[in-house]
Amino acid sequence: MLNRPMESVRDSVLRRRTLLAGMGAFALSACSSKPAQPTTPAVEQPGIRLGVLQVTDTAPLFVAQREGIFEKHGLQPKFVTMELTGDQRIDLEHGVADVTFDSWVTIFLNVADGADWVVLGEAYQAGPRSTGLLVSPSSRLRSVNDLAGKRIGVNNLRGLGVLLTNSVLATNGMKPSDVQYVEMPFDKIADSVRxxxxxAGWLVEPYLTRAQLDVGCVLLADTAVGATADFPQSGYACARSFARKYPGTVRAFQRVLAEAQSRALDRSTVEAVLPDYVQVSKSVAQLMNLGTYPTTTLAIRPQRVVDLMYTQQFLKSRINVEERMAAGTT
Structure with a gap:
């Protein structure tokens, strides 16, 4: 009689342990029956070649290099400095770069000429006084209308500067033919104005601030206002064949870009890389006007560039940017 309660307690404990063990086995079975989560594609080509220009737009890439963001996502990029002057026609199939940075104008002119490229991401949007027309401190020019019949220095006769300046001219009732564009390197424009x-000369940062500090040039007109306010300035592209062959590499680059662009929202982070990578002084880096580094890629923004290019007859037909978006862009 005295042993029965003890046996009853032991039996009860055993039954509870058996029940818990059964529940654990069921839970494990249920977990193992769930569909496998999608895995991140492997990076097929870590040593991706990135075509860059020494302008403020590319600062996030150098932030990514300095902070180990490329390595974090499995990339070991090789930076290739591209030409900053003239109308560039880039061979991304057999050339020196796999992915290229450039102004949207140049990217879309390449596409219009038959380059089968896809958009990987946005780089930069112009901000107030981040791009503009400068004159010498002794110039008698006081308004955009005073430019009639005058020579304007630009880095590319078929580039972003002409597109933006034409828009400013139109706002003031003028035509592109009312001025004469002269092509020269960015770093020569301020001296030519002097x-x-x-x-006058069209410049972007950091050349804009450098011209004001070093030469004393004066801003005649902001070219990122009105119809071109917050204008999408530049982006990244690769050949469609590259995106198809190396989808994991492309996705890795897009992840790097998104993280680096987010870091670049902190101005001090951008200022820290400019002296070493874009070759500007610390004073210029601190004083220059910055635009915006988009953290997402939306086709509607570079489509603005296409539409303005078409209006100004840079393009014979419109390009549908949505159809040019690489997988992974949003």
Whole structure:
């Protein structure tokens, strides 16, 4: 009689242990029956070649390099400095770069000429006074209308500067034919303005601030206002064949870009890389006007560029940017 309660307690404990063990086995079975989560594609080509220009737009890439963001996502990029002057026609199939950075104008002109490229991401949007027309401190020009019949220095006769300046001219009732564009490197424009070889020059940062500090140039007109306010300035593209052959590499680059662009929202982070990678002084880096580094890629933004290019007859037909978006862009 005295042993029965003890046996009853032991039996009860055993039954509870058996029940818990059964429940654990069921839970494990249920977990194992769930569909497998999608895995991140392998990076097929870690040593991706990135075509870059020494302009403010590319600062996030150098932030990514400095902070180990590329390595974090399995990439070991090789930076290739591209030409900043003239109308560039880039061979992404057999050339020196796999992915290229450039102004949207140049990217879409390449596409219009038959380059089968896809958009990987946005780089930069112009901000107030981040791009504009400069004149010498002794210039008698006081308004955009005073540019009639004058020479304007630009880095590319078929580039972003001409597109933006044409828009400013139109706002003031003028035509592109009312001025004469003269092509020269960015780093020569301010001096040409000072010498009177051109009456005005179009510049982006950091060249804009450098011209004001070093040469004393004066801003005549902001070219990122009105119809071109917050204008999508530049982006990244690769050949469609590259995106198809190396989808994991492309996705890795897009992840790097998104993280780096987010880091670049902190101005001090951008200022820290500019002296070493874009070759500007610390004072210029601190004083220059910055635009915006988009953290997502939306076709509607570069489509603005296409539409303006078509209106100004840079393009014979419109390009549908949505159809040019690589997998992974949103």
């Amino acid at each position: 010498k009177g070889e051109v009456s």
